[in-house]
Amino acid sequence: MPMTSWVQVAKDSDFTIYNLPFGIFQSKRLSPRIGIAIGDKIVDLSVLHEEGFFTELSQLPHDVFLKDALNDFIALGKSVTRKVREIVQGLLREENESLKEHQCRGKALVNLKEATMLMPVKVGDYTDFYSSMEHATNVGMMFRDPENALLPNWKHMPVGYHGRASSIIPSGIPIHRPKGQYKDPNMENPDFGPSRRLDFELELAFITGRPTKMGESISTKDAEDFIFGFVLFNDWSARDIQAWEYVPLGPFLGKNFASSISPWVVPIEALEPFRVNGPKQEPEVLPYLQCIKDHAFDIHLEVFIQPDGLKPTKVCTSNFKFMYWNIAQQLAHHTVNGCNINVGDMMASGTISGLTQDSYGSMLELAWKGTKPLQLEEGGERKFINDGDTVIMKGYAEKGGVRVGFGEVASKVLSAKE
């Protein structure tokens, strides 16, 4: 028997009763607070708490939902956050009248379009992995050696690096084209100016929900207990700045000017029906990276470019299940040396590319270093992202009538600041 809700949920809505993602919203009359999305509504959890719907959770602080970040709520642990979600799921079911007929219903349900979505968490540390074999191969072919595109370490560990937490922003906030140094192969000296090769990277990121102490490690078996949920992640990249700076210490100014995320955090529990086998790993990985269950998820992903005032063109169709390294391996690797994690750390997958050309997760790959420009639906072509373009990423999982989606991350590129 499929679950349905008395809240109207359109057939193609990402926010079904099976999903119930958490986010931070505010409106003209409401201060920042925690909500759960369903259809085109937000359930204001602070109202439900005030009205006594969570009394069975006796340890819930009275102001737990009146926060501008999910961190403190998440830190209460999965026994609490799961239970809150279950209670809300129960209240929203078709047959349940306790909220539907309650006098607070009007106050408890806020229209999504009247709300402004804020950053869902205060990000402590942000790590970006590089876990798609197709992406790593494509980049290696373009920038290093086509015959040995994958570096020797790549199949032995989920390669990753630390990124900038301060410049992670929610969907809807425009970014300025970054300026920086670049030196093309034909240039004798580096020059300085607005990036000429601004790119997106299609990624998913998970948010940690439980801390470790320094010196502790997380096994692949336990890893998912430390993961609260997922967001879409656009790892903006200035390819010309990155190419000139990244040897030997990795990406820095080519990445840290901005990363954009979808504002609704889809709990890992909502993705359970979409768990699949990941790619076979050969050579065999070291014991601390071996898994006893599947940690890949079948999540359909799309990227659109929308020039100012024109229709969007879909430029990429990919899937999270393509990732060679899974989230349990990423977390086990990250902590195997004793590196401690906190609630609200963000760990992004790296660009998610598939095998086919239309599944590549960046313009660098889609237009193959500028050699194969993409045609846009209403005319024009793109090698990279132009000023005025909005990049939109969407993602959803669907199986047997159950749909769980991420909404979108959409961000417009403004010209470089003077």
Next chain:
Amino acid sequence: MPMTSWVQVAKDSDFTIYNLPFGIFQSKRLSPRIGIAIGDKIVDLSVLHEEGFFTELSQLPHDVFLKDALNDFIALGKSVTRKVREIVQGLLREENESLKEHQCRGKALVNLKEATMLMPVKVGDYTDFYSSMEHATNVGMMFRDPENALLPNWKHMPVGYHGRASSIIPSGIPIHRPKGQYKDPNMENPDFGPSRRLDFELELAFITGRPTKMGESISTKDAEDFIFGFVLFNDWSARDIQAWEYVPLGPFLGKNFASSISPWVVPIEALEPFRVNGPKQEPEVLPYLQCIKDHAFDIHLEVFIQPDGLKPTKVCTSNFKFMYWNIAQQLAHHTVNGCNINVGDMMASGTISGLTQDSYGSMLELAWKGTKPLQLEEGGERKFINDGDTVIMKGYAEKGGVRVGFGEVASKVLSAKE
């Protein structure tokens, strides 16, 4: 006329009346709070505030000093933090009796040895630069091409990368030897285990004191207005893990298991007498990196290795003035692309090596990749750091009878966790 204090300050004390660094301390009877060090005492600023010594600063919140991090205090701005330091300096002067003869004196002065020093700030983002030409050259000679040791970008920008903020800890906390993957040149496949090449890196780090918004940049001219102060920074490094993982995205698990800092933040104002000319930069740097004044500081630095139960051996004598790239250039570069900073970001210099072999800031360089082991004073030799060793870093500036020091960062290495 030199300043002296009625608080006894030993001749070789780092914490003179010219210094007055800020830190967070607690004791058996005192909760975490902000103090200023002088001689072997800590001035408890919360007591001075309670007793009305800061009444001219009318905007000071009543609990401003009863915090477990300096961030909120620093965020009040230099006009406030400088004034607090000036008032304390005035109160501590030999000829000033208002605190010396006050009934609160016993409460306001806490013995340093009775206090536990905590992390001075909550670090938002941590960046590590790579700004010593001698260090970059040494590493390039050992790991890449001795004929072209410096990479092409190195003299055009202060190369840097993002590090892990969660694992920055104050002096005195031991660390466990990290475990991880390594693959020596003679190995066919990577192996996993405790690092065999654990190293320190001698660095100084500055702490930012004023935020920027995304899209904003800081000029070299304004940069020091955004810098609150400095600490000693030991960038622990596992060379074998680092060597295997770092291409192409930079250091990750080889660094993020721990970084240790000295707990007293020396305000940039206290370093003013020690400002010197930095090295000449050739080729000329791009306009956004050019400086109109000196931003180098003559700070004497030392590293000691102390095996368990034995005397320490000095293994390195270096100086902060050797840095090719200065702090103003680092901050201007970091923000030139619009990357935003927050109060409490930490930006470390990179290993500070000089020209002579005894001035190299890491064991990697001092023992030249293990080929020239260092002899310890009470016997034994070291290529890298052994379990049971304590690494101690000290730093001070001295000129014309004025001494301003950092105290020390000392951390013991414990064996890898089972």
